[in-house]
Amino acid sequence: MLRLLTALLLALPLAALDPVWLETFDKVWQLVQDKHWDPAELERDGWTRLRAEYRPKVEAAKTTAEARGYMREMIQRLKLSHFHISGGESVEEAVAYGDGRPPFDVAIIEGRAWTWRPEAGSAVKAGWELLEVEGKPLGESLQRLAQSRKGPMLIARQRALVLSRLSGEPGANVEVTAQAVGGSPQKLRVKLLAPKGQTTRFGFLPPMPISIETKRIGDVGTIAFNVFLDPVRLSPAFEAAVKGCKATCRGFVVDLRGNPGGIGILAMGLAGFFVTQPDQILGTMVRRDSKLRFTVNPRAEIFTGPLAILIDSGTASTAEIMAGGLQDLGRARVFGSRSMGAALPSVIERLPNGDLFQYPVANYISRSGKTLEGEGVTPDQTVNLTPAGLAAGDPVLDAALKWIHAQKSLLPTVRR
Amino acid sequence: MRRRAFFQLSAASLSAAWLKALEPTGPAIVDRFVAATGGKAAYDKVTSEVAEGTVNMGAQGVSGTVRVLKKAGNAYTVIEIAGVGKLEEGVRNGVAWENNKITGARVRSGEERAVHVRNAAIDLDHQWRKYFPTAELAGSESVAGEDCYKVIMKPATGEPETRFFSKKSGLLLKMTATMPTQMGPMPMESTLSDYRDVQGVKRPFKLGVNAGGQAAEMVFSKWTMNSVIPDTAFAMPPEVLALVPKVTAKPAK
CATH class of the missing domain: 3.90.226.10 (2-enoyl-CoA Hydratase; Chain A, domain 1)
Structure with a gap:
């Protein structure tokens, strides 16, 4: 339900984009301009040019999602970690709803998700491949992430994606399809556990x-x-x-x-x-x-x-x-x-539009x-x-x- | 024609020289600050200080409380922040220390110790010559829209501090310095405002600090002079005492 609501909110058009979005864009750009540790490197990476490219796009954006998307795109062009603008939802990487966790850990091996370190009594055993969550295949989503990232960051994102699919309120049941090596796919209902700690x-x-x-x-x-x-x-x-x-x-x-x-x-x-x-x-x-x-x-x-x-x-x-x-x-x-x-090393600040901006x-x-x-x-x-x-x-x-x-x-x- | 130009140039040079001669000296500017905040006689009566308030790193959503105590060369500051706990530091009988759950207990040494011991002095402001042998005027600068004298104050050892005194009120509005820290030299900027009278001495109830890229604002709600502070208030925590086995618990004077 929440995902549906989020999708609806993302699609809502604005009569006219609130000026606060342009103010937000300027704030994002200026913070990076003022705080980046190497102004010469920042300039080489085209930060001034990126402002000229993205500011008109934000100004012309029809929805808040579109405006936020442009800002995210601009900071991603620097190809650095610890850049994040919160608010709205990322479409590709589903966000966890509820803080329940599955009764097992997930490992990514060569782009596929495997169960690991199950809790005592878990119906899902270690070393099974996870194929689907709630009837939705994982393979395609994991592959899509692989097109944009590589190395450890990719594996971490893929694992986060699988865990977010396996999230929900503690006590809720999630249907997974998993397969032991040499076995056949099994549909199992796993009960989500309360977060640790x-x-x-x-x-x-x-x-x-x-x-x-x-x-x-x-x-x-x-x-x-x-x-x-x-x-x-x-x-x-x-x-x-x-x-x-x-x-x-x-x-x-x-x-x-x-x-x-x-x-x-x-x-x-x-x-x-x-x-x-x-x-x-x-x-x-x-x-x-x-x-x-x-x-x-x-x-x-x-x-x-x-x-x-x-x-x-x-x-x-x-x-x-x-x-x-x-x-x-x-x-x-x-x-x-x-x-x-x-x-x-990064800090998190609140932006004029209420979003949070993490930047190195x-x-x-x-x-x-x-x-x-x-x-x-x-x-x-x-x-x-x-x-x-x-x-x-x-x-x-x-x-x-x-x-x-x-x-x-x-x-x-x-x-x- | 050439002679006229020469005279004009000479007049301009002389004007600049006269203007410079009319400017106050560094020591006079610092002395004026002492006078503007109460005068030596008022400062001389101060034997202890306690300031309490809040600390806010608003840009990052972090806030907490702050309490500062000073008495006869001893000092104790504690900042409490939710999720971080107590950040304590102090000076006790010449031992400068810090203690918190993030990095643990530590005794400061060298230049870092010297700065903290100096800052703990109760007479630091009005007997400034004891701590800063020179104070040199280095120009003018605007601080928050107010024209200020920029004075470089050099301690006997360590890095100089640059202080900005309002030309109008004489009050200290900003300080910059490179502070020696455990992590190395750290540029620091402090802004001081909302001066209020506390038993005859004006104190800044608002203090902005920018260090290591982190900005914090302290707002004091209560500031008292000469209240009785028990010596135990300056006692080093056991974790610190374990690092200073030779320190004897001399009572603060």
Whole structure:
């Protein structure tokens, strides 16, 4: 119903486009003009020319969707991450309605969607291919995305698309068609679960459930969290996990898969649970007027033993800064697949028309001198997912555990 | 003809020189600010300050509360923001520190420490010569439509601060400086407005800060002088104390 309503709203013509849309366009253009970290590069990318091209289009737009579409098109022409204008709905990438989640995770392998890490008791098992959701085939939509994007960003978008199709209110049923390898397609009804974790709010970001899971796998401590927000809960959770490993863990795993980032400097704070020396640099944020170093200092509780970080195509922004920085420092070994390469520090502001505009204000250069944007973090040990691997468990975590157990030293947590 | 041109040029040069000679000096401009905000005698009576208000990063939808305490070289500031928690910083017996859930506890050192210790001084405004050996007039600039003297104030060590004093009122309207931070030198701009009398001394109830590309506005609703602040208000949190084992908890004077 909501999707239908959205489609109707998008189609509504305007008698005359409110002048606020032109004001909004000017604001968008000016913010980028004023805040981009490299004015020369911005000019080379044709920002002035883009204004001349798109302003008349917005002025002549007949619908709000059309006007917003032109503005989105203009910022996309810069081919940078962290540009987003909220409001209306993106047609291609369905937006989640309701915060229910399926009782399994989704992995994308060669452009196809597979089930992974199902909840206990889920009718859908790991390593099944997802063919349809609510009778709508996934293949065509996934392929359409592949025409416009490549690399980790494509995989992340495809996964987001599938998860958004699988969204709804907690408790609602969604019909999926899935197929085990070598089996035949099965139609199953899956009940959506409540989101994991507590909801938090920060600035203009929508309310988000923050999930923090710490556990012990034998003599290895692990922590997984879905976003770099809510430091009031996240930092103590790290501290407790590290403290709980005191003198008893052979190693520690930080799972940043699917983590899109959040508060940038939280990478510094969380990395501090794993370093012994002060003033270590993860990388540098390059702004127009300054270069600011992401500096790490040891926390009161630190873990000094072998550290593995898990990443995938959904690992972005602050999560990439933390993973790449600790990798460059030689402090962590990174497992999984290449991260998204969307690592531009950004801010979100409200526009005159009420939309929210996220835009990057700095470039980020890793400690090793690499621009993370577009490149991402390359794992020390790449683990390619296969349907058989998904069915067997978690091959990325398994690789990390194997490496930890192969390390000779058993280093205790040190309290300074 | 040539002689006339020469005289005109000389007259113009002399006029510029006279005008310059008529301009106040840097120290005179800063002294005028002290006088305009209450005068030395009023400042001398101040032994402590407490300011409370709100902090708003309106452009990004982030807001919270702020509380600032100062007494005899000790300072404590706490900003509380929903979703972020407490951002604390302070100076206690010459130890400058910060503590928050994002980056943890830290003791400041070097130039960064020096700036925070200097800013904690209760007599920073009226005894400015103690902290800034030179104050040099560097021209005029408009701040929010008001013509200002631009004065560069150089501390004994560290980077200079540029201050903009209203030609009309003598009040300080803007400051720019490159602040030493954990992340490296960070350009910072502060704008000061809505000066109100607080027990004989004028204080800016509105403070805009732009640092690291983030703009914030603090609006103080309550500002008191000489209230009794217990020494415990400046106590370092346990996380910070753990980093400074040698610091003794000397009472603030």
